[in-house]
Amino acid sequence: MKLESQNLKRLDELFYSMQEANACFLGYPFAKDFNYEPLWRFLNFSGNNAGDPFEPGTYRVNSYAFECEVVDFFAQLFRAPDCGFWGYVTNGGTEGNIYGLYLGRELYPDGVAYFSRDTHYSVSKAVRLLRLEYAVVDSQPNGEISYDDLARRASGGRNRPALIVANIGTTMKEGKDDTLKIREVLRDVGVSQIYIHADAALCGPYAPMLSPKPAFDFVDGADSITVSGHKFLGAPMPCGIVLARKLNVQRILRAIDYIGSSDTTLSGSRNAYTPIVLWYAIRCLGTAGIKRVFHQCEQLAAYTADELNARGVSAWRNPDALTVVFPPVEEDIKAKWQIATEDVSHVVVTPGTTKRQLDTLIEAIADSGS
Structure with missing residues (x-):
């Protein structure tokens, strides 16, 4: 099987589009920190x-x-x-x-x-x-x-x-x-x-x-x-x-x-x-690894809630939750960061979420006055 050049180009475009979207989604619970190359x-x-x-x-x-x-x-x-x-x-x-x-x-x-x-x-x-x-x-x-x-x-x-x-x-x-x-x-x-x-x-x-x-x-x-x-x-x-x-x-x-x-x-x-x-x-994580990764995510979730509140955005989370809840965000923030929104918006801090990503989002929400 061999694709023509225009179809190969479409695959490349799709890859880069997904790569860009993967770098800035925080509103849905999908872990990003994995590498399964040995399984290909x-x-x-x-x-x-x-x-x-x-x-x-x-x-x-x-x-x-x-x-x-x-x-x-x-x-x-x-x-x-x-x-x-x-x-x-x-x-x-x-x-x-x-x-x-x-x-x-x-x-x-x-x-x-x-x-x-x-x-x-x-x-x-x-x-x-x-x-x-x-x-x-x-x-x-x-x-x-x-x-x-x-x-x-x-x-x-x-x-x-x-x-x-x-x-x-x-x-x-x-x-x-x-x-x-x-x-x-x-x-x-x-x-x-x-x-x-x-x-x-x-x-x-x-x-x-x-x-x-x-x-x-x-x-x-x-x-x-x-x-x-x-x-x-x-x-x-x-x-x-x-x-x-x-x-x-x-x-x-x-x-x-x-x-x-x-x-x-x-x-x-x-x-x-x-x-x-x-x-x-x-097998890679075991229960000890799951517990360790959870604590890392939970600490970032606590940080996110604290930082939003410090900037005047009313944020909260349930005990031990990785989900940080806050008022609905503006459409441009919702679109860029793929933020799930109903009566509230939220961020879910899953494995692979970085402090840098969260800081960028926090600043965007605070600057928007959401």
């Missing part, structure tokens, strides 16, 4: 992790073994029950959220889904796809779910199961819901059948290391958990991991003769490259 050789293969990674299949150009190690790493991190969990590498957090609610629906077909207003938009998509009845619960000012409003809404459906999406780091404010408190609230109003899916897209890798640790893992009552691979760990493409209790996964298991294996995933054929990338990242 794997792009020479049509790698396909089709079906269940824990079962051998007919197609052997796969990275099942590495995918299983990635799942095992997060199973230990999230205190999954021994031999009682299952998981796989997904295309990202949206797939993980749909998968978690899918398992909940299959367990409780007449369940009602509850999630807060600060929940990622993928959950609204998931409940429509799965045709789930749902209720949107109010949020507290810090982005955490309102437990009082949850109690009020769930009390009207106390005779039906509850399928809860708990946010372990909301999109705009990095608010964290408490799964232990959610279960307590629901039981107090008479709901006895409860399924909790924890969306830990950004915070998953480091949340278990916080003190105090947020209540979100399997011991704390979660039935499934999703985490993104590109947001904190760093990957050159969106990806994620979803884990769930094995008994719930077995309910959707189907044997597929075509691949010589079972399939318990949503996507079936899956990229064999992302498990290798995630394996490489966790």
